[in-house]
Amino acid sequence: MAKNSHFSGAGPSQRQLRVGELIRRTLADVLNRGDVHDPDLNRMSITVSEVRTSPDLKIATVYVLPLGGDNREAAIAALKTNKGELRRAVSKNMALKYAPDLRFVIDETFDRMDDTRRLFESDTVKRDLED
Template identity: 60%
Template sequence: MAKNRNSEGRAPSQRQLRVGELIRRRLSEMLQRGDVNDPDLARMSITVGEVRCSPDLRVATAYVLPLGGGQKEECLAALRNNRHEIRREVSKALSIKFAPEIRFEIDDTFDRMDATTRMLNDPHVRQDLDK
């Protein structure tokens, strides 16, 4: 998926990856079931592509995308407005000392994949690849 490096340029630890995946699964379950008491979130179908944790596991950034790619700003606003409830519910599924602060960002992985595909299909690039 997206670039998987922490702020110091090192690859994430196994613990960061494991906690990030646990958070991603719990977030996905919550959003799919409608466990968050918000009518705006209930009407949206949101995909959680990846969750990256800081080295101290105090901050988790969730990369999300609403189904179809539309309503990105509404999706972010609804998630950010409910971040305290989401954090509380996610912390119940984790067995770590501190519940991480959850930040939400739009997952641009698919946009970058499309841009790469367009670039590779460009006639000027294609002629170099065909050689």
């Protein structure tokens, strides 16, 4: 049996989960305090909902959503512009060999929840559920 075969198809490791949560908290704090030297980014209220790391912890995918879900493209652009400064803030608070490369994406979870809620409220689905 291969050494890492128990990880194939499995979810993230405990280390990935711990590191992801630490990165999430660090970024949320930095953005909340306005520690970035970019007034455009500091004017935005951005929620960091989740961070998923690659198995080698070198890439961190950061799921974000601006307050109210508006200005998504501007928020991603501002985060990408300040990626170096945000990465330094993360590495300063962590004891990792490498500071992970941060990749910012919009968290679509709330949109999917709204779509699911609308689907369950449709007459067709209500009728099918009653049968």
